[in-house]
Amino acid sequence: NAGVTQTPKFQVLKTGQSMTLQCAQDMNHNSMYWYRQDPGMGLRLIYYSASEGTTDKGEVPNGYNVSRLNKREFSLRLESAAPSQTSVYFCASSGTGGTGELFFGEGSRLTVL
């Protein structure tokens, strides 16, 4: 079982460039999330999608956009990358009727020069 798959795993961008992080899950989960992880700050929620067709801002949404393409896929876009967006990005998913347990991808390490 693949679980949650993120691509790419590594990316280097120049300031001002754009890119999209892709995420797909094969667990038939309704909810999907994007987090960023920075040293000493834990994981902070960027955007989430409680169900197909809906998206909502999390704690740190500025500079990002998301698309819930279908039930399986949830992408994160940086329109004009900034050095402050250098981070490790994690996609996660969770099912309904549960207790909030998240299943995480392996992460995407992004460096913005």
Place this chain on the structure above:
Amino acid sequence: AQSVTQLGSHVSVSEGALVLLRCNYSSSVPPYLFWYVQYPNQGLQLLLKYTSAATLVKGINGFEAEFKKSETSFHLTKPSAHMSDAAEYFCAVSIGSSYKLIFGSGTRLLVRP
């Protein structure tokens, strides 16, 4: 607002010694609480969760945690540390019906031979 505080960004123990990682939460409603572990260059995986059933929760790899409402704590323990336990550990609390998780800043566990 819900929040999580992990005391100690780094904890060092000897192999075979007791592991104690501290987590305190703030929540206006009964929370769901989680401990996740992250090994180097990997995503987060669930160690254990508290969902308002038994206050002493047992997880994988010999870890357990006790929910203490009076102390608003959910500390993680393991009687005897193994070298393979070296990782970063995150405490998290869920909020609302969307199952968004709020993470602590993490504690890195070092196990000395």
